[in-house]
Amino acid sequence: xxxxxxxxxxxxxxxxxxTAGLLTLERSPADVVQLEACMRAAxxxxxxxxxxxxxAGVSLAHALEDCFVAAQRGEITLHRNHIDLxxxxxxxxKRIAETSQERPGDWAGGQLREVEAYLSELAxxxxxxxxxxxxxxxxxxxxAAPEPAMPVGxxxxxxxxxxxxxxxxxxxxxxxxxxxxxxxxxxxxxxxKRRQSEATKAFDELCNALPVQTLDARAQTxxxxxGSRIVEMxxxxxxxxxxxxxxxxxxxxxxxxLYDDALACRMRPFAEGIAGLPRMVRDLSRTLGKxxxxxxxxxxMLLDRDILERLEAxxxxxxxxxxxxxxxxxxxxxxxxxxxxxxxxxxxxHAAGMLLVTVADDGRGVDLKALRxxxxxxxxxxxxxxxxxxxSELLEFLFLPGLSMKETVTEISGRGVGLxxxxxxxxxxxxxxxASTREGKGTRFQLVLxxxxxxxxxLLVEVGGEPYAFPLARxxxxxxxxxxxxxxxxxxxxxxxxxRPIGLVSAHxxxxxxxxxxxxxxxxxxxxxxxxGTYGIVADRFLGERELVVQPLDTRLGKLQxxxxxxxxxxxxxxxxxDIADLIRSLEHLVSSSSDxxxxxxxxxxxxxxxxxxxxxxxxxxxxxxxxxxxxxxVEIAVNGMDGWNAVRSAPFxxxxxxxxxxxxxxxxxxxxxxxxLRLRSVPVIIVSYKDREEDQRRGLEAGADxxxxxxxxxxxxxxxxxxxxxxxxxx
Numbered sequence: 001x002x003x004x005x006x007x008x009x010x011x012x013x014x015x016x017x018x019t020a021g022l023l024t025l026e027r028s029p030a031d032v033v034q035l036e037a038c039m040r041a042a043x044x045x046x047x048x049x050x051x052x053x054x055x056a057g058v059s060l061a062h063a064l065e066d067c068f069v070a071a072q073r074g075e076i077t078l079h080r081n082h083i084d085l086x087x088x089x090x091x092x093x094k095r096i097a098e099t100s101q102e103r104p105g106d107w108a109g110g111q112l113r114e115v116e117a118y119l120s121e122l123a124x125x126x127x128x129x130x131x132x133x134x135x136x137x138x139x140x141x142x143x144a145a146p147e148p149a150m151p152v153g154x155x156x157x158x159x160x161x162x163x164x165x166x167x168x169x170x171x172x173x174x175x176x177x178x179x180x181x182x183x184x185x186x187x188x189x190x191x192x193k194r195r196q197s198e199a200t201k202a203f204d205e206l207c208n209a210l211p212v213q214t215l216d217a218r219a220q221t222x223x224x225x226x227g228s229r230i231v232e233m234x235x236x237x238x239x240x241x242x243x244x245x246x247x248x249x250x251x252x253x254x255x256x257x258l259y260d261d262a263l264a265c266r267m268r269p270f271a272e273g274i275a276g277l278p279r280m281v282r283d284l285s286r287t288l289g290k291x292x293x294x295x296x297x298x299x300x301m302l303l304d305r306d307i308l309e310r311l312e313a314x315x316x317x318x319x320x321x322x323x324x325x326x327x328x329x330x331x332x333x334x335x336x337x338x339x340x341x342x343x344x345x346x347x348x349x350h351a352a353g354m355l356l357v358t359v360a361d362d363g364r365g366v367d368l369k370a371l372r373x374x375x376x377x378x379x380x381x382x383x384x385x386x387x388x389x390x391x392s393e394l395l396e397f398l399f400l401p402g403l404s405m406k407e408t409v410t411e412i413s414g415r416g417v418g419l420x421x422x423x424x425x426x427x428x429x430x431x432x433x434x435a436s437t438r439e440g441k442g443t444r445f446q447l448v449l450x451x452x453x454x455x456x457x458x459l460l461v462e463v464g465g466e467p468y469a470f471p472l473a474r475x476x477x478x479x480x481x482x483x484x485x486x487x488x489x490x491x492x493x494x495x496x497x498x499x500r501p502i503g504l505v506s507a508h509x510x511x512x513x514x515x516x517x518x519x520x521x522x523x524x525x526x527x528x529x530x531x532x533g534t535y536g537i538v539a540d541r542f543l544g545e546r547e548l549v550v551q552p553l554d555t556r557l558g559k560l561q562x563x564x565x566x567x568x569x570x571x572x573x574x575x576x577x578x579d580i581a582d583l584i585r586s587l588e589h590l591v592s593s594s595s596d597x598x599x600x601x602x603x604x605x606x607x608x609x610x611x612x613x614x615x616x617x618x619x620x621x622x623x624x625x626x627x628x629x630x631x632x633x634x635v636e637i638a639v640n641g642m643d644g645w646n647a648v649r650s651a652p653f654x655x656x657x658x659x660x661x662x663x664x665x666x667x668x669x670x671x672x673x674x675x676x677x678l679r680l681r682s683v684p685v686i687i688v689s690y691k692d693r694e695e696d697q698r699r700g701l702e703a704g705a706d707x708x709x710x711x712x713x714x715x716x717x718x719x720x721x722x723x724x725x726x727x728x729x730x731x732x
Contacts, residue, residue, distance in 0.1 A: 010048045011057075011097035016275040017041040018064075018090050023278050025071075026083045027293070032072070039068035045093060056115045057096045063119055064089055067126060076126065085125055087279070092118060165265055172255075172262035173455055173549040177568060179255035182248040189241045196237055200230050263452060266306070270348040271299035273308035277319060281344060284323050291341045292327050292361075294319070298348035303355060304452045307429060311357065314422040318359040318445050319344060321419070326363030326443050336440065338362070354473060355451050360444040366437040368394055378403060379649055381678050395435040399423040400676050422447075427581045429453060430471040430564070448473060453550065456567075458577065460546050461526065461539035463507040467575045468539075469548055469567065470526055474580035476534065478542065481523040495536060497527060503587070504536045510562060510586055528580055528587075535587045548577065561701070562586055585704050588681055608634040608730050610651075611723065614644030614658040614670065615688075624657060624688070624719065631720055632730030641665025645673055653683060654727045657719075660689040660696050668699050675704030684726040688719070 021038040025031055042065040049057030064086060070076050078086070092115065207223055215223070278294045285292040303311075322344050330340035347358040372386045375397050381389075397403055399419045422445075426433045431449035450456060450473055458469035459478065477497075485495050486504060494501040504525070526537045548567035553560060564579035611633045615621045625635045636653070638644035642664040648656055656674065658667040665673075667687055674680045686707040687700040697708045707722045 004052055007048050007052045007054070008097045011045060011094060014041040014045045014048075015090055015094050019087070019275070019279045022083050022087055022090070023282055023293075025078050026080060026282070029071075029078050035068055035072050039065055039072065042068060049096075054096060057093055059119065060089055060093050060096070060115060063122055064093075067122075070126070082125065085122060089118060089122065160265075169259075169262045169266055170549070172259040174568075176255045176259040176455075177549050179248075179251045182244065182251055186241065186244045186248050189237070189244055193234075193237050193241055196230075196234055200234060203227065203230060259455075263304075264302075266304055266452075267302040268305050268308050269299060270301040270303055270308070271296070273303070273311055274315060274346065276312075277315060277346065280316065281319055281323060284320060285327065285342075288323065289329060290323065290327050291330050292323055292344055293341060294344050294346060296346050301348040301350070301355075303348070304450075306453045307355065307449055307451075310425055310429065314425045314447070315346065315357070315359065317419065317422050319346070322359060322361040322363065322443070326361040326365070328364055332364075336364075350451070355447075355449040357447040357449065358444065360442060362442040365439045365441055365443055366395065366398075366435075367439075368437075371395075371397065374403060379677075385678070391437070392435075395437065398435060399433070430456065430473050430580065432473065455547050456550055456577065458546055458548055459526070460543035460575065461507070461524065462541050462543055463511055463539055465540075467543060467569070467573075468507070468511070469546065469575050469577045470528075471564075471577065471580060472545065474528060475526055476529055477527040479525050479527070481525045481536075481538075483521075483523070486523070495525075497534065497536070502527070502534050502536050504538060505587055506538045507540075510537065510583060528584060535584070537583075537587075548575065550577065582702070585675065589684075589706070608632055609654040609727050610634045610636065611655045611657060612636050612638060612644060612647055612653045614638040614641060614647075614656065614662070614667070616640050616659065616662045620659065620688075627719055628723065631723075633723070641667060641670045644670055648674060648680060648683070649677070655723060656683060656685045657723075658685065658687055660687060660700070668696070668703050671700060671703040671705045686719075686722055686726070 018038055018041045021034040021041070024034045025038070028034070042061050046058055046061035046065060049055075049061060067076075067078075067082075067086060071078050076082070096115075203226065207227070210223075274296065278296070281292060281294040327342040327344070328336065328338075333340055333342065343362050345358065345360045347356075347360075349356045349358075368391060371394050372389070375381050375394070376383050376386050380397060380400065380403065386394075399422070423433055426447055426449065429449055431447060433445060433447050435443065435445050437443040450471075456469075457472045459472055459475060460467050460469055462468075481495055481504075487494055487501075489501055493504040495504055496502070504523075524539045524542050526539060527534060528537065529535055546569075550565045551567055552565055553563070562579055562583045563576050564582070565577045567575050567577060569575055611628050613621055613624045613628070613635060615624070616639055621637050621639075625637060628635045636647065636651075638647045641658070641662045644656070644658060645665060647653075656670075658670055660667040667689070671685050671687065674683060674685060681704075684706040685704065686709060687696075687705045688709045689696055700708050706726055709718065709722060
């Protein structure tokens with residue numbers, strides 16, 4: 001690692017310390033501890049910049065150091081305007097470090113106008129506050145006091161690549177799984193010992209049943225020899241069993257400690273991944289004319305590095321929403337009897353083997369009436385449906401793409417994106433998110449995430465003689481269901497769960513292993529669900545809970561429908577880990593298809609099936625229209641994605657065929673909108689693209705498309721067969 005790399009890493013650390021200290025000083029300008037911490041951070045930055053020869057960084061850090069020293073001496077008091085100015089200097093130092101990585105000469109000698117202008121502004125502001133000697137130009141480097149030598153025997157920090165660290169954690173996790181193989185072996189030895197004891201007892205009974213006087217000396221000697229050998233074998237087996245059990249304990253303990261220590265190398269404090277969020281909350285609230293501060297609980301909580309890296313963007317979305325939508329202006333808060341300063345809480349905690357991350361504000365809360373109106377106006381539900389929705393059901397609409405409760409679009413919000421990104425991230429790590437609100441009291445979002453991505457806690461079930469693993473974090477409940485508790489409603493098998501009917505689907509149907517698995521006994525049901533619905537999946541039987549080491553599937557397989565990854569059992573046999581989000585999409589399609597089958601059959605007898613073709617190419621539109629029209633289908637045309645979205649919402653269609661690359665709204669986005677709409681999600685969609693890109697295919701299927709065809713390879717029969725597979729012939 002080069003000296004510039006070390007300078008960048010040192011700058012990241014010291015900039016975080018400066019930002020945290022300055023935000024505290026904004027509320028408590030006389031905080032001696034924070035002034036000392038900021039002064040030391042600036043001094044460290046000055047020394048690091050001097051070592052690598054970045055003169056601009058030396059001058060900036062020295063100027064900031066002078067500010068903190070003056071504040072320590074009582075010569076100035078750092079007010080909010082001063083904090084704004086100093087934070088700009090901190091940002092400038094960060095940019096210097098980042099630019100120095102690519103163009104070290106820029107800041108070392110050539111482009112110093114921005115630094116000189118900032119130093120002049122800082123000198124003027126602080127001179128007005130009573131500091132006479134603050135540099136207005138870039139200073140020559142000064143000699144820094146040498147860093148104290150590291151004591152002999154103290155711990156050292158070593159830099160290891162993320163790839164190598166992941167490999168170590170993976171091997172440790174595999175050793176943890178492999179160590180569990182010994183227990184079944186020791187249990188088999190225990191069963192052997194029991195059978196040997198039974199054999200010994202049977203032999204003793206045989207000896208007692210034989211009259212000794214009738215046996216000759218040779219026979220008696222043979223019986224005695226067999227008896228002694230049996231006793232010897234019993235003792236040998238007992239000793240070996242004790243040794244295996246002791247080895248099992250040692251091996252399991254060692255593997256567990258190895259995995260815990262290896263995993264600890266990946267674990268980072270929660271504070272490390274959210275260092276920039278307090279500054280973001282502070283700057284955004286000032287931009288919007290509001291007064292808010294971020295209160296963080298659980299900063300020392302350890303998280304998996306991969307989880308921590310994925311949290312920053314979603315938490316940023318949630319916090320921006322809290323400031324923009326939830327927090328009121330100081331005048332509004334005073335009128336409501338609140339303090340002018342709003343508090344936004346960010347908390348991390350552990351519970352039941354899961355990570356809980358909570359974002360809550362004490363603002364106005366979600367206006368449910370306005371939300372219901374937005375849902376109807378943006379045609380996400382009918383007025384009749386919206387009026388029947390409860391609070392939790394209404395709040396789930398916040399996570400759908402395209403929904404916005406703001407009438408104007410700003411740089412911060414108004415486009416209807418943000419919360420759907422948060423939910424997408426949570427789903428990708430097999431977690432969940434729940435929203436709640438209290439009018440006038442605030443809004444709360446809670447993310448429930450796994451502690452690690454390398455090992456997942458699962459429920460193992462058997463389907464068709466094969467094991468499948470369902471992540472526990474996405475299971476609402478498991479239960480045994482009696483046959484008489486299953487009813488048929490509108491052609492669907494349902495049961496009552498939490499007071500409402502829930503669709504029941506066999507895992508055999510979902511995993512394409514045949515039809516419904518008939519059983520004379522109780523049904524083993526896994527309840528899964530999200531905003532759009534809850535479903536019951538019938539498995540053959542439960543096999544119990546397991547912690548599995550996640551192994552990614554071979555990339556050559558592409559995205560397997562309903563499957564996320566694989567793992568190895570204790571005996572080395574493979575098991576597939578179910579992708580719950582993908583499975584729910586399959587459930588929706590299966591349940592919707594079965595419940596609407598009778599109505600569709602009646603409609604099919606009266607009219608031709610209607611197909612919407614969406615493509616910005618006139619040639620392709622006409623080609624597909626003629627193919628379908630000649631086959632007897634009723635075809636309508638849309639010239640781009642937005643035109644197609646408007647068409648599919650305004651008239652009923654049995655099928656949508658769409659291109660990928662289109663203006664205004666591409667095909668992948670169109671599929672996502674269709675599958676997110678309560679009324680349209682059951683409409684099958686075929687994506688047809690000239691570009692046979694694996695990424696497009698994966699994105700399309702993940703968005704909910706039912707087929708993906710390449711325009712370069714499909715023939716008329718290919719397209720027609722795909723249409724027939726999904727909606728049947730043109731007329732019944």
